[in-house]
Amino acid sequence: MQPxxxxxxxxxxxxxxDVFRNIKSFMEQQPIADYKLMLGTDSQVHPRLTRFITGIVIQRLGRGVWACATKTIVERKMTQLHERISYETSLTEEIASLFTEHHKDELIQLILPHIYDGATFSIEGHIDIGAGKKNRTREFVREMTGRIESSGLEPKIKPDSFVASSYANRYTK
Incomplete structure (x- = not known):
């Protein structure tokens, strides 16, 4: 299996x-800032396949972002909504697992000397689901947010899950 x-x-x-080095370099440029590391996946069903895009975004609140994505192809139409949402969540969990405790500690150490100056760091898992009454995915909110929390991420759903619902979505077409 290729990396x-x-x-x-x-x-x-x-x-x-390489992704980690870019994130670390981005944070080193301005260690006194509010940082959010956000991961999220979206999918699109095509005639012969289903395309999944997982985005990684490091945001320096009010002062820019660095982002990248990775693609996963399933060679069939995944028409069952629960299966697709569950697989999206699994891919986000997989990418979250790449950020080992050592990686997270390296990022925290960048801002730690500056916490009394207002520096912060958080990690979020963005899920392309919503809790609204008209949203077909509302019945999956508890299950998927629980999975994201168990991965050590702060779960975000629509309208706050823009890495999944906007950034990754752009590349699924």
Missing amino acids: RTFYNLHHKEMLFE
């Missing part, structure tokens, strides 16, 4: 360690 690769507008084939 998972990531891409963005500037780089076409990054390994996870």
Whole structure:
């Protein structure tokens, strides 16, 4: 099995360690800031396959972002909504698992000397589901948010799950 690769507008084939170096470099530029590391997956069913895109976004609140994505193809139409949402969540969990305790500690150590100056760091898991009465995915909210929490991420659903519902969504078409 080949290692998972990531891409963005500037780089076409990054390994996870390249992604991590970019995130760390982005944070090193301004360690006194509010940072959110956000992961999320969206999918699109096509005639012969289902395309999943998982996004990784590091946001310096009010001062920019660095982002990348990775693609997963399932060679069939996944028409069952629960199966697709569950697989999206699994892919987000998989990417979250790449951020080992060592990786997270390295990022925390960047801002730790600056917490009294207002620096913060959080990690979120964005799920492309909503709790609204008209949303077909509302029945999955408890299950999927529980899975994301058990991965050590703060779960976010619509309208706060923009990495899944906007960033990743853009690349599923």
